[in-house]
Amino acid sequence: MKTPDVSSDPALASKQSPIWLKWFETIAITVLFIALGFWNRPDDPLFVSDVFPWPALVTLLAGLRYGFFMALVSSTVILATAGLLLRAELLPGDQLPYVWGLGVMAIGLLAGEFRDYWDRRIEKLVAANQYRHTRLEEFTRNFYLLKVSHDRLEQQLAGSSSSLREALRRLYSEISHAQGSGLNRETSELIMRLMVRYGQLQIAAIYAVEEGQLAETPLTSIGNFQPIETDDPLLTHALQEQTLVSVHTEYRDNRNELKTKLLLALPLIDSTGIIIGMIAVEAMPFFSFQPKTLRLLAILAGHMADMIQEQTKVQQQSAPEWRQFKFQLARVISDAQNHALPGSLVHLSFKEAADAVRVIERMQQMRRGLDVIAYPPDASETQVAILMPLTDELGCAAYVQRLADDIRQQTGQSLEALAHIRQQQISGTTDIAQWFERIRKEPA
Template sequence: MNDFQAQQEEAASFESTPAPTWLRWVETVVVTSLFVGLGAWNRPEDPFYLNGSFPWPALAPLLMGLRYGFFFALVSSLILLGALGISYREGWVPVTGFPYVWAIGVLIFSLLAGEFRDYWERQIEKLEASNRYRQVRLEEFTRNFYLLKVSHDRLEQQLAGSSSSLREALRRLYQEIAHAQGDGLTPETAELMLQLLIRYGQLQIAAIYPITDHGLAEKPIARIGAFEDLRSDDPILLHAIGEKTLVSVQNEYLQNLNDLNTDLLMAIPLIDSHQSLIGVVAVKAMPFFNFQPRTLRLLAILAGHMADMIQEQRQSPGPGSEEWRQFCFQLVRACRDTRQHGLPASLIKLTFDNRQQFALVEDRMRRLRRGLDVITELPSDDPIGLAILLPLTDELGQAAYLQRLDDAVREHTEQPLAQLANISTRMVDEVQEVQAWLSGHGGTSLS
């Protein structure tokens, strides 16, 4: 297609190339002389057909006008009229006076033909210029279109690792696994977990192996694709279990180039916030464009949250309300995600003087709650306090949330939030520091 377009452009440039000036002069003189010579040969007594029915030599300036325009029509007419003047003076033409009418007529219609040709040449040049402009814009549009298409494709490939996709993935994770039957890593929960990993990592051949009291199980409890049983001495699998971290051929291949003998592409351990290993996701095949650090990071984060949910189902109720235990559980996971993956999370504490103010602000907060936000009442009644955990939220997001909450409170009470509650904020970092921060307002241990 590109070769065809190049040939068309080359042909168009060749056809639009004007004849050189010397060729125009030579052709004008030769054609005009040829018509005069033919008239002298065919009709020696009247070579200019002054007494004939049609002045045939006048075709010379007419043709030159149509071919090269007004100026060369004028040149050809002057040559023809010059030859007529010489013939009249020498007595070679059968007239008693110079034929001014004939001369003027030849001059007029040849110049009209030349002007006609020049007019349409100017119109064609305008159209060609307009066409060239449109061609340039079309090429720019085509380049921009393909650049946008490539950028869109790359954006789709990277979308799985973006923060908005991570938020949606975690929200879907809590919605689906929370309704699974049974406690612990069962075939039903393992199947749900594997489907979520497939959705966000495009896994093609993978399986989930549980960890028992005797070590890694021999058979998977959930699989996708043509997954065959693993070797117990697979280096990637052993490294992932030993280091309790995601391991792929991207890092293992460079470090153990000579010793690497594995059937796996990647191994993802299911480790909860307290470093308890409950299973391993073994991956043998996934699309190449998804096998990048951003997607692997997303899968590791999802695996950690999955392990936390499984362990949460096994735990016996502890002190405090269910809401407070859930808050502490999610806070530990947020601290781990911040430390291992650099994911931001924010904490906001509000303390009140009385229950009426507490109830009013709590209602506004729950109306503004997003899918991953965790709101709880602090266990201590002195002072009365509320805490909210904002996962995947940096300082700007925290400030934006407080502004929305302040606007909602003002709309309902016509008072700013700062008049109803004492506001404290911090970013999530180490578990011990967050625990001390909460304990200063009546919090209990998170571990």
């Protein structure tokens, strides 16, 4: 980006002119006017006897051209010439008219002063404009650098939907509409579609697991999947270890004993450690067969198992929201322990039930896709708990601040005045039951 050439501006041309040129032009114009006066009126070359002091035009021109100082120089030359001509008796009268001299000088000096004032203002504006152009140039460079980086990132992620948050949102929205209970053909087909979407599986099948034993026939499959032996070493090891097993680790550990046609075995394990199914993968793209993708599939498998088990593993007398909250909480703790994923809990204790209703309505409107909001069963009217999966301490603080700003804007009151706020980061060693028990004993 080119910066503007301030020297091309006529208003700033004098600022760029050399000093000698200013002196030369000022004196030359003044001398030329005096010479024209001698040629036109030899008896009164400076028009002293006229009503208007015509030499003031020279000082006016010098002031407009170069400012106050050059107007002073021009008027000094004229007054000095007038004094010399008066001594040589080349001017009418016996003394120099002071009103005439004051008018010649005043007109030029006033014009020069205004010219200098506007020149200073223009100089400040030009400096500010140059600063903005510099900042704009820096911003443009950073913008294009960011655009190039964004384009490269899009190229790297083209065709890949590996966002964990997006995957979990899609998972909860789709699997909640499945019919029947437990791991059946419909739920297994839905699980397979999600696994294909996020893991690019090509040949795979899902088997049910009952009492630690793999079913003989798969519930669903994709690609040209051929039946496998139930004692396949990869499947056996996955059942024993209750974790994802791939040929990467198994080939290193059992180089001479590994006889399998599978790439990986992924158990469907809920947050209590119960295996309800097994995903056997025979073929997938090489670029997807990497730790990042396998970790995503393991996390998705755990959430799928939890949702399938939700209706049968939790006491039915609890509210649906609290039941979902407890299931999601168990899964977040499991993810924190096994995959080091962050999670946050926020508990709000209100003094008045009416305040709780207003705040909870705003919370529902601000709720993100994975957040779970539920009333603890012991104090459903004045307490609310928010579970935020995949949210670290900074993200939790940002959420509370956004909620506080929204409440202040809507009601004019601070959130701290309406409720007692408690925050807890979830890790693999966090005892949530003890945390809730301590909150219950604390005064609101």
